[in-house]
Each structure stands twice: as structure tokens, then as C-alpha cells.
Amino acid sequence: MTVDYQECYAYLSAQFPEVGGYEFYQELFPDNENTGELHTDFSHPNAIYLYRDESADGRVRRRIMLKDTWKQDYMDYVESNTLTLCSGLVYRKRANKLKNAQRMNALIFDLDGVGLSELRNLFLRFGGEPERVRRLPMPTFIILSGTGLHVYYVFRDPIDLYPNIKVQLKSLKYDLTFRMWEYKATSKLQAIQYQSINQCFRMVGSINDKHGTRLVAFRTGERVTLEYLNAYAKPENRVDINKPFSPSKMTLEEAKEAYPEWYERVIVKGDKRRKQWDIAGKVHGKDPYALYHWWLKQIGSIKGGHRYFFLMCLAIYAYKCGVPKKQLWQDMQIAFADLQMVKHENALTEEDIKSALEAYDKEYYNFTISDIEALTDVRIEKNKRNGRKQEQHLQYARGIREIKANLGETVSGGGRPLAQKRVFEWRKQHPQGKKADCHRDTGLDPKTIRKWWDSPPSSAQFVDGNITVTISPSQEINDFIVEGLKK
Template identity: 40%
Template structure:
């Protein structure tokens, strides 16, 4: 949409791709090319290669972005979709657990249909109704708003979950009726979602362009624009603590995570959950809700212990079927939409509420039934049923299910790994209830 580009060129300073990514990843932040450095990580760019004719297989090529931004020239020569996020990772894998530092939040803003929409966007920023973004990037039919942090945030579990809540609240605030015609259908995105490469190709064949619109910001600044329950309060910025210091301060954590290379534990559901949702998508996915349906497939894959590789294969096989649902030629479902949705494959979204899934996908989900009994009555009823089965010799496991008494071990292990940790951090990172953590806290 030319009116967006015309407005941005008139009022803001255009920035080259190199200047933009140098500001995202300042000199010295990423590891040097050809070297592996303790405490230094890399950016990751993903290129979507053209599908072979008649094939449902989407081939993807991943690139490591090092401190010299050497790969940027090669990426800018490509005519394929390329995405990258303002996050550093360990290796080429863009899974949430591979994330190391978060350099900013990026918000995708669609439905900017008139010049007045974009005028109102920056009017609200200039008048402190919305937080002022550091950069705005033109991308086809909308804008990507980047809020870069003055100091990056470590990608700890509690910070990732807190940032997710904060970002969702910011999206709801930014997608208002003065700015987008889609205010009643805001598009929620993961904090890990990749966006089109600055200087890279868009859906309509043009190139994205970045404009400097403000300064780098802090979490405290963003907190001013959301309600208290959506604020990120318990966090820390990137620490200057060295690994040798960490070894002295947190010896047990250092031994487990650094010397032995152990990964953090995760809590998963049965595989059947993922397969059940995938089957429903084949029949019940609808236009206008395809992105969210795919997004929930990624959430269920993570909850069910399905590998990212399997999820990726299944998701891209669904793309042609999803695209057949298109009735508006401006609204095709593409491989780019798919890979954006897969960013929700992350522990931070384990507790994504069923009510929200139903609302976003329009696919009904019935909760576990208790035949209209209250919880306490239902528990008493089930206990009586179990006792009766024991008498009949049909069941001898009258006690608690195997493995259900591990909460105490989980809390104690977390305390050992985080000697200075708080109860609230433990609740966020383990997913245990407040009552359970308080019960076993020592």
C-alpha cells in the first residue's frame, strides 16, 4: 500500500538493513564467525525455498547470523521469503528452549487500510496513548513495529512467560479501531515469531523498508501501557556475571547445566492430544481462523512431546488444504503464515487457555465432563467407584497414581538450581500451583 510508504518516507528516517540489524545486535553481542565463545550466541535467519511442483514438502534453509553480519549480503540477494527475529539462539535451532537473549519485541500490525489509520497510529504514540516503537518496517499490507530493549533480556522461562503476557496486552492495545479495520480480530504472535527480513521480499514482490521512529526502550516503559496484571515485574536484564562467577555462586546449577550439559525438564501430555487436534483441523478449520488453528497445533505439539521436525512436516502438508478455503484473493494462506504460526512451539504457551483457543479458532472444545456434579461431589463419587472395583477384584490401585508425588522433588530441585530464587519464579518455571510450591518450599 503506497500511502504507508509515502507517509513513512515523509516523516521518518529510512534505515538500511545493515544499520537496522546492527542496532538489533550491537557489536560484540553475537559470537564471531568461525568461533565458538562461551556466553556468546547467534541470530538465526530462515529462508523458505520454493516448493517443487506438485509437492507438499516445504524446504527450509537456516542461516547463522554472526557478529559481523556477514551473511546479510547473501540474504538480501534472495527473492525468497526470509524471516528473522530479534533474539539470539544456541545453534541454528529456533525453538524456544534454544533462545538465549531477547533484544526486543516485534508486533505485526495488519488492517491498516487508510492513510488516517497510519496518522492515528503515530498520533497515539506521540501523545503517549501507545508506546513509541524504535522502528517501523513497511511490509506489504501492514507494518512491523519493533520495540528494541536498551539492554537485552535473558530468555529464562519466567521472563519468556511474562513477556508473552505483556506482548499479548500490547497487541490488544495497538490493534484498536482507529488504527486497523481488524480491531475485533487482533493477530496474536509469539515473542519468538520471526518477521520478514528488513530489505527482503514481500508478498507483492516489493522489499521491506525500516524507518527509525523512536529510541530503544525498557520493560518498565512498556509496563506503563498495560494493566498491572499484564506487567512484567520479576525480570532481570542481561547480566555481566561470567561463567567462572556463576560456578562459584551456583555450583550445583553449573555442574548440571554447564559441565554435564543437562537440559531443563518439561511436562507433557499424551500424544493423542496432538493427533486429535490435527484431525480436527482437516475438517473444521475455517478461513479467517487458519493462522490460529495452526498456532494451536504448535502449542499441542509442544505439550504432547511431538518433535518440531514432525510438527513442521505436518503443518506444511496442511498449507495447500488451508489455502483451498480461501475466498478472498488478498487472503491466501501461505508457507510464510505457517512458519509464523509455528513460533508458538514453546514452553511459554503450555498454559494457553482452552477458552482462548476456542475463541481464536472457532473450533469447539468440550472440557472434561463431571455430569454436572460439583468437583467435590464428583471426587467422592469416583472414590466410591474405585473402592467398589477393589472389592470386585477389578482394581488394586486404590492409592495415588504412580508419579503423582513428584511435586516435592520438583520444588526442591528448583531451589537447588536457584539458591536465590523466589517462590513466584518457581511457580512460573515449573508450572506448579502456588499452593503446591508453598507447601514444599524450604
């Protein structure tokens, strides 16, 4: 048991009532079905949780939280279990996937690296005027998680999760996460961890096996309204439940004229599935998975707290590019081994791979670049063509580079870092070598080694304003040279 946990427990227990796990989830999810009930109109969605089944070699299983069996189920599957997970959403069907999410009962935040000083700072900010800097809404519950806090805002009236509302809630959560997480003030960790609205958290009453601590809940405030949370977010990140959709004002005839391909596919053929981007068709080269392979190379930039989301976004890119799921699984296993080298207080497990693999789904297909940047803390440079087509933009860029070279100016972007060449040369000399060996021999940072491990330098380099190209002679030319030397 950590000192931070003990001090935070003493602070919270002296001011707020403790709530048991059984009562906590009974209050959080009051409308679960009873055994045998089946509402085919999806009017009674249920909470779903995951638990480690010790009787089946520790496998993680899903289970519906039914109202009439919850008391016994809590004792059998949750209490003192070393891995039980539950989100703040309720679902139709039997899988806790975002596409099945029906309502949000609670908006939950995970704040790692919290000690007594950080906890006190939080309570100085909770409940203050929304207009003031870094003020935060007062949470309904605070849960001690072992290494930090889970902050629960339980809604007075659950929020129906229409597709557009899911997007708005995601923006609201990102906004409040940024406001809540401040390095050296409310967290000892520098990297902010953004999480999806579907994120699962360790359950109250279970055990954090790494620290041997029980997750304990304290009631710190009342149930909240969406208007209350909205007041603390920027206007552009607030949720408007009165606009679950943004219907087009365009008539069908106007749509037929403006979007003939859409009209033919949706109206004439009746295909209402979301259309995928033709990424492979826009790749200039022989690799149809170029975007996916590019993301794999970003592993060297991943920091602690973002490892899981790197795997999740890898699954998203795989789905976007049409990469077979079998290949994705193999690549995830390799990436998992590399991510183990990234230091963080929470362990990355095989279950994280299985969870991340669920993002290989059309529900995540249109994840934006901004979402991926926020989740992974990887900066993604966007193409800026200023309205030009690609070929026109390339001609323009080449012209600028040539002018700079003629003027004797340094031409940037024409070569790779020296570290890339050092990694490449080391691998040529040690074809069976491992990353750890490369780190020992070269002294390069492990993140740099991971970044350039599978990226040989380009054969084209800019030297003094001129392009130099390294070529490998064919076997026929090699034989010709050897024969000439013999003569």
C-alpha cells in the first residue's frame, strides 16, 4: 500500500461518506433488467462489466449486471477480484462496444499520479465559478484507484447516445480532461491521458493487484446535469442534446445534382452503410498499406500513458487501409514487445491488445487526426497544398527548393537524421541483433532506435544543394567489375 493511497484515504474518509461497491453500482445503474427480461425495443439497456475468471486460467469474461442477481454476482465476480472493469455506459445486446452504447449514466475521468497535495488542489478547484481558470465541476463520487483517482459525474438523467451526441460528449470529455489534469498541481505525471467515453475502469471493491490496494468510493457531491458540466467547457466543446443530428436543408433533387455518386449508392441502390475512403487507391507507390505502415513507425514517439492508445489507433489505421486482421494481430504482438520498453507505473498486458483490437471496426473508421493526436500525444503533420492539386504542389515545392539551392541557402527536409543512418549501419553489421543491443553499442535513445528500426535511409540525399543517389549495382554489373579486375 502506497503512502499516497494512505494519505488520500485519510483525507477523504474524514470528510465524505464511504460507499460500498454493491451499493455504488446499484445507484449508478438502477434500470438494469432482471433475469429473464428481454426488451427487444432496446428500452432497457444494461450495464456490462468484465472480470477475471480464476476458475478458467484467469481469462477475462463479460457479464451483464442484472438487477435481481447483482448482490450475489458482486460477491462472486467483483469483490476482491484483481481485475474487474466497467464503464459509465449502458448497452443494448451483450457486448460493451461503443456501437452498442445506448445511454451514458456517468462521465468518468482517470487522474493518475495523485498524492495528498494534488488531492487538496483538486478540492480547491471543485465547485468554483466556471468562468475562473481551472475551476472544475464538483464530482458525485471520487474513487481511490491505487495510483490515483477515478472521478465520477453521475447524471441526474442519463444521456441518450445518438451518434452525434457521442461525438459531442467526446469533445466535452477532452475539454474537461485538459482542465482537470495539470502537471505538479493535480497530477505528478506530465503527460495528459485522454480517454474515450467508452473507457472501462477498475471497479469499486476490487483489488489493484500491483499495489495491493482496494478501490474505495466516497460520495463527494450530488448527481449532475449536462448543463452544469457544459458550463465548465469551452462553447465549441459543449453538448447540445436538443440537436442529436444536424439534418441537411438540401432537397433530394439538389442532393442528386450535387452528390450524384451518393445519390446512386444510397437512394437508388439503398446502400446506407458508411462509405469508406479509398486510401489504397490514393497511395502513390506499391504499398497499399502505406498509411498503416507509417503509423507503425511512430512507435518510437510513444510515451508512458499512451501505449494502449497507440495499439488502438493501429487497429483503426488497419481498418482504414484494409489490412487483414491476422496481420494486425501479428503486428500488435511485435509492437507490444517494443512498448514494454516504455517506462510507466501501470503495466501493459495482453488484455490491452485484445481491447485495442476492438477498434478494428467501422464504428471507429472516421476517427479524426485530432482525436488520434489527443489520444497518443503524437503530432501528425498535415499536408498543406493551399488549394493546389498534389502534382501542382510538388512542382511548386521543387521550384522553391531549386531557387534556394541556387542562392546557396540550406535546403531543409532533404535528408534523414544521422541517427537513422547509425541504426541502419548497425543493423547491417548485426543482422540478428536486438534493439537492446543496438542501444548498448550506439548509446542512442531507445525511442530513437524504435523509430528508425525498420526505416532504412533514403537513397536520395541533398548535399550542397545537389541531389546525390546511392545505388546498388546489379549482380551482372558486379560480375563484370570482378572480371575486369582479374584482367
